[in-house]
Amino acid sequence: MPSGTSPKRNRDTLSSRFEEIAWRETPMGAISLRRRRDPGLQVDVYEVKLDDEYLMSSLFTVAEIELARLGLAELSGDELDVVVGGLGLGYTAQAALADPRVRSLTVVEALEDVIGWHRDGLLPYTAGLAADPRCRLRHGDFFALAAGDAGFDDTAPGRRFDAILVDIDHTPRHLLHPSHGTFYQPAGLRRLAQHLRPAGVFALWSDDPPEAEFMDALTQVFPTARAEVVAFPNPLHGGESTNTVYVAKA
Structure with a gap:
């Protein structure tokens, strides 16, 4: 030695x-x-x-933050009620709470452990998220709640929201579980849209470039829809990477 x-x-x-x-x-x-x-x-x-x-x-958070920024930018007025599907490291939820118009945020996370990380203060970059009085962390299956009539707030069944921001699967095709697949079809998106207020916004993060098939599904359900390519520096190889944020308005 x-x-x-x-x-x-x-x-x-x-x-x-x-x-x-x-x-x-x-x-x-x-x-x-x-x-x-x-x-x-x-x-x-x-x-x-x-x-x-x-x-x-935590090296790659630009698009997660842009998911909240681009989605909420489509909305006018104050006192917005927002749902985030997928808590993760908390960057999308934190960005939503940074908008002073947001009066309530419901974050739906399938893994109770992830909620515990935030409540126990294990993630210093998004510290304070769980303690924000506007924020509620709900343990549940986002896709099952989106497909049901009761929706995302178990204290107020049928409650509608101004924006639903989703970052769970890698892409509309690369899924964490096969059961999520129906959500990305027109029928699944119609079920989601019932939980939005008039002129409400649905926004989705994807790791891949814009997909024509998913854009077609969006335009069958929502009056307007677009795909924003978000570029950001990649410190691992010194170049640039991109994600996609889909934004659709009811």
């Missing part, structure tokens, strides 16, 4: 660079929250994995 080096020091160095903060088996697979130190950027990166699949990284 080199002089001045000890097993403890090596362990301490490793723990400062990587930490598995939370891990648990769920019906969808093993969900984990990890923190790693990026030596090039000199920042702590928080990542969510489901089994071996990466769901979200």
Whole structure:
């Protein structure tokens, strides 16, 4: 062993660079929250994995924030009531709450562990989200609630909202679970639209470029719909990456 080096020091160095903060088996697979130190950027990166699949990284949040900004920009008036489907690291919800017009935010998350991370303060970049009095974190299946008549607020069945912002599946075709597929068809989107107020907005994040098939489904249901390509720097390879935000208005 080199002089001045000890097993403890090596362990301490490793723990400062990587930490598995939370891990648990769920019906969808093993969900984990990890923190790693990026030596090039000199920042702590928080990542969510489901089994071996990466769901979200704090390195790539531009499009998640734009999902809220682009969706809410379509709305006029004050005292907006908003639903976010998928909590994740909390960037879309945090961006929605940054709009002073938002009076209530209901975030629907299928994995109770993810809600617990926020309530326990494990995510410093979105700290305070769970404590915001306008925000309610609801454990539930967003897709089942979207398809049902009662909707997203179990305290007020049938309640309608000004905006529904969704970031759950990778794309309308690359799904976390096959059961989500019907949501992206015209019939599923019509069920979703019933939970919007007149002139309400549905916005969706996707990891892929705009898809003609999904745009066709949107235009069958909503009077107006568009796909916004969101570009952002990719620090992993030094180039640029893109996501898509679909915005449809009732």
